[in-house]
Amino acid sequence: MNDENDYRNELEDARKRATVRGRNGSEESLEVHWEICCGDVLLAEENMENQDREWENASLAREFLDVANFLEGYDDMLDKVYVAVQRMANVIIDHPRLKFEMLKLQLTVIRRIEALCDHDLDESEDVENELAYYQRNIAYADNGDFDKIAQKGTLKRDTIEWSLDYESVIDEVNKKIYSLLEGHPRGMGFCFAYWSTKAQVLKEDYGIEWRSPAIMNPGVMFD
Structure with missing residues (x-):
């Protein structure tokens, strides 16, 4: 919890500066x-x-996209952005259009690095395929x-x-769910309470009809 508070406070301080x-x-701006x-x-x-406040992640990702698209324009920042965009892409859940924008940025950074280094990066084809998958769906x-x-998997x-x-x-919706389930044990079986509430x-x-993974996968055991 202390780390989370530190991250939150340091992020707010960076925004102000x-x-x-x-x-x-x-150098100071970058x-x-x-x-x-x-x-x-x-x-x-x-x-x-922590499975907590995950509803914040979309807004954090949008802020990241805005800032990273600015930093990507500077060659000296490419290696840093390259690593960061991969990590941010991994935490985007339930937001296919936002994930698509993150993948586009990831491919842009890869292409920029490839041009500077004059060789292809191994993951460029994987990112292209992932982009195509999201675009089609x-x-x-x-x-x-x-x-x-x-569907994958x-x-x-x-x-x-x-x-x-x-x-x-x-x-x-997720913010409402975690408010309704506040105090509910997060151990075995929590997924069913979460899905039912969702x-x-x-x-x-x-007015959205949604079927849980348990309904979509009859016979599969979930805990």
């Missing part, structure tokens, strides 16, 4: 904006690890063709999670 410094190529990127990543990772969701949405998820309606409210909030407050 960045406002004073402005955005330019000075450094303070890099501190914002680091704070966004560290706080988002902390939220995910988002297009299917936007057209209402949910049956065409591809062995467990199925409700394809409504690719819709803009779902993505637009899920952070607010389905209820989505349907009653937003």
